[in-house]
Amino acid sequence: MPEETQNSVIRFTEKMGRYTVDAIEELGIYGALFGESVYWIFFGARMRQPVRISSVFAQMMEIGIRAIPIIALMGSTIGIMLAIQGIYSLRIFGAESRVVYGIALSVTREFAPLITGILVAGRSGSALAARLGTMTINQEIDALNVMGINPVRYLVVPALLAMVVMVPALTLFSMFIGMYSAGLYVGVDLDIGMAAYIDQTIDILTLNDLMHGLGKSLIFAVLIAIIGVANGALVKGGAEGVGKITTRAVVQAIIAIVITDMLFAYMAIQ
Numbered sequence: 001m002p003e004e005t006q007n008s009v010i011r012f013t014e015k016m017g018r019y020t021v022d023a024i025e026e027l028g029i030y031g032a033l034f035g036e037s038v039y040w041i042f043f044g045a046r047m048r049q050p051v052r053i054s055s056v057f058a059q060m061m062e063i064g065i066r067a068i069p070i071i072a073l074m075g076s077t078i079g080i081m082l083a084i085q086g087i088y089s090l091r092i093f094g095a096e097s098r099v100v101y102g103i104a105l106s107v108t109r110e111f112a113p114l115i116t117g118i119l120v121a122g123r124s125g126s127a128l129a130a131r132l133g134t135m136t137i138n139q140e141i142d143a144l145n146v147m148g149i150n151p152v153r154y155l156v157v158p159a160l161l162a163m164v165v166m167v168p169a170l171t172l173f174s175m176f177i178g179m180y181s182a183g184l185y186v187g188v189d190l191d192i193g194m195a196a197y198i199d200q201t202i203d204i205l206t207l208n209d210l211m212h213g214l215g216k217s218l219i220f221a222v223l224i225a226i227i228g229v230a231n232g233a234l235v236k237g238g239a240e241g242v243g244k245i246t247t248r249a250v251v252q253a254i255i256a257i258v259i260t261d262m263l264f265a266y267m268a269i270q
Helices: 003-043 053-063 065-091 096-137 140-146 151-190 194-204 207-233 238-268
Strands: none
Touching: 003 151, 003 207, 053 065, 053 096, 053 151, 065 096, 065 151, 096 140, 096 151, 096 194, 096 207, 096 238, 140 151, 151 194, 151 207, 207 238
16 A cells, blocks of 8 residues: 555544544533533532522523424424325325324424424524633633532523423424414315314324423433533634534534434334
């Protein structure tokens, strides 16, 4: 093998090795942040450093309440889209009246948690990363440590708790608005009354379907919060670095959400 080719292979191997080590270290940071957050949730009060409830409610307002309009818009759009495509596909077989089965299961188990997770990652995950990144650049995190205030308890835990509460709540809201919007379109296209549509939906869905979607949304919430915070803490390079780390946090959160959703779908059919 020529020497130049050998050097190229060595450089490529070294680069891949560095990327692998960096990825493992970053996963370790994610795990450490989550573990420390859980510790402060359960033991902070015993150490006379409880989590600030006012901060949790402020984060819940920002993450959840102010996201309702965009969740409603996307949920209704997805529901109508599923109704349109479902009726179009099933009409080929003369089974368009069975479209309710596809709508109910798809919205509850897949689309509502997935779309909600992606929207929250883009809206609140990026804001969390930018906020922590700016504080890191301005040395505000170091100032908290100097004052004896643990940054994880003060900044991370309220965001994590708010995510864990509000993302499943938004997912449940998205389920209802998506299925209701789909029912309106089905009623117009197939002349099925809303009462009949609701009865079919109740007969189709089980508690397991509902818990499947909400369980995924709970994991999505943890992923969004931890990835956003960890990226904000790792920022470098001033204002430009904050921009890059914000984009990176959103991309990583969406990738993690999609992979987790795929794993859930695989385990559900086993």
